[in-house]
């Protein structure tokens with residue numbers, strides 16, 4: 829189950845990035861279809877939050893698991909700091925922005941929707957453990973790679 833969750837979490841990132849790009853084009857292009865895109869985006873983001881919370885608590889770097897030998901504090905270790913604090917916090921902000929954007933999109937407030945989605949995209953791009961990130965935090969482009 830653990831691996832399945834991680835794979836789903838990894839794969840959903842692409843769904844979210846795609847929906848964000850489509851949503852941005854629709855919002856700044858003043859297209860009514862932003863209503864449904866923003867809904868799917870919010871559903872995907874909230875699913876991500878649930879899976880993320882599970883991993884944050886019970887995953888490999890989860891809070892309930894003891895630190896390995898040699899690691900004295902999670903904040904002093906790059907990988908633990910990233911997965912226990914930086915990644916969840918930045919992603920939580922992004923998910924809140926996506927939720928706010930959905931509210932704006934429902935009312936067809938294109939400008940605010942566009943800006944909220946753009947800031948959310950930046951947060952996500954910064955916080956994803958891309959393969960080129962520092963050793964210890966970086967992960968594969970696709971699940972199972």
Ligand code: HEM
Pocket residue numbers: 834835837838840841844873876877879880881883884887888889911912915916919920922923952956957967968970971972
């Ligand atoms: C849009 C939101 C998010 C995106 C795009 C995202 C993306 C990712 C990606 C790509 C990975 C690496 C997966 C792999 O190893 O293949 C990952 C791992 C992880 N994410 Fe997220 N994430 C998001 C939200 C969250 C949230 C809200 C939390 C916590 C509340 C979270 C907690 C974690 C944890 C703990 C791991 C490491 C899991 C492990 O190795 O056991 N993520 N995330």
